[in-house]
Amino acid sequence: MRLVHLTDLHMTEPLGFSRFWGKRSLGYFSWRRRRRFIHTKEVLDLITESVLSDDPDLITITGDLVQLGLPGEIRExxxxxxxxxxxxxxxxxxxxxxxxxKSSIKLVRELWSPYLHLMGNSFPGFVRMGSVIVIGLSSAYPAPVWSAEGRINSEQLETLRRIMREFENKFVCILLHHPITTDGVSVRKQLKDLEVLQKDFLNLKTNLILHGHLHVNKRYNLGSELKVFCTASASSMESVSPASYRLIDFSEDRLGVDVSSVLKTLNLDSGELHEKENMKWRSDLAVTDSGRVSI
Ligand SMILES: [Fe+2]
Ligand SMILES: [Fe+2]
Structure with a gap:
């Protein structure tokens, strides 16, 4: 199974400034002043072309596809x-x-529904590919002006715990937008109730977490086993964090899952993609008393 991680596409141009007020008018100025020079459609096209040439089974996208959650942007x-x-x-x-x-919630749910893979009407989303279970949590909510913080509500966590009990013998990969650390993350961008979430992810024996929001390539661990990858924006022209994606291959046998992960980043001068952070590891499976195999 081949998975690609893309994030923070910021692909749209918000139009209709005269109708904006409050949070959206401030967000629009931030886009006009800075973000529109960083994120370009041309770069995203290059990354998309490379992703498709890698022939993935599953393309995961951890949020920030648009700028201001406008109906036209969500449709685009x-x-x-x-x-x-x-x-x-x-x-x-x-x-x-x-x-x-607030009004963005309904539109995202409706228009992006084929790609959210919700269980019923609410998060988390869920995709199974062999022994790899991919679970998508929503950490985004209409935060106050100037805040980009995230939250995961208790209903999602309850459902997550139930899914994890059902699939305790699988490799579990969680997708969410916000980081699972406060290291290097300003208070206004952090995920709330982080300690509870970290404990949950460790207790539930999650194997891998993929997130975005920080617009940088970053790797860290929770505990000794749980790997967390943040990937830079897929449309970025910033020389410190150029557009990137991760390519993750899973190969399973009865006793475990072999994982190999490559980070691909765009060279802004040549327009070519270069491989970095070539990693390989194995998540062992243990046979229980009942003969079932569990991670
Ligand atoms: Fe972003
Ligand atoms: Fe974000």
């Missing part, structure tokens, strides 16, 4: 997702720029 992202889904299964969780205000 839907068309892009639909095109992408003709080549591979697509799994999206929203970011704070998608769920920008």
């Amino acid at each position: 992202a839907k068309a892009w997702l639909r095109n992408l889904s003709k080549k591979a299964k697509v799994f999206v969780v929203p970011g704070n720029h998608d769920i920008y205000v």
Whole structure:
């Protein structure tokens, strides 16, 4: 099974400034002043072309597809997702720029529903590919002006615990937008109730977490086993953090899952992608008393 991790596409241009007020008018100025020079469609096209040439089974996108959660932006992202889904299964969780205000929630749920893989009407989303279970949590909510913080509500955590009990013998990969650490993350961008979440992820024997929001490539561990990868924005022209994606291959046998992960980053001068952080590890499976295999 081959998985790709893309994040923070910021692909749209918000139009109709005269109708914006409050949080959206401030967000618009931030986009005009800075973000529109960092995120470009041309770079995203290059990354998308490379992703598709790698022939993935599942393309995961951990949020911030748009800028201000506007109906036109959410529709534009839907068309892009639909095109992408003709080549591979697509799994999206929203970011704070998608769920920008209250009215964005309904539109994201409706228009992106084929790519959210919700269980019923609410998060988490869920995709199973052999022994690999991918679970998508929504950490985005319409935060106050100037805040880009995240939250995961208790209903999602309850469902997550139930899924994990059902699939305790599988390799579990969790997708969410916000980071699972406060290290190097400003208070206004942090995930709330982080200590509880960290304990949950460790107790539930999660194997891998993929997130975005920070627009940098970063790796860290929770506990000794749980690996966490943050990937830079897939449309970034910033020389310190150019556009990137991760390619993760899973190969399973009865006793475990072998994982290999490569980070691909764009060279802004040549327009070519270079491989970095080539990692390989194995998550062993243990045979229980009942003869079942469990991680
Ligand atoms: Fe972002
Ligand atoms: Fe974000």
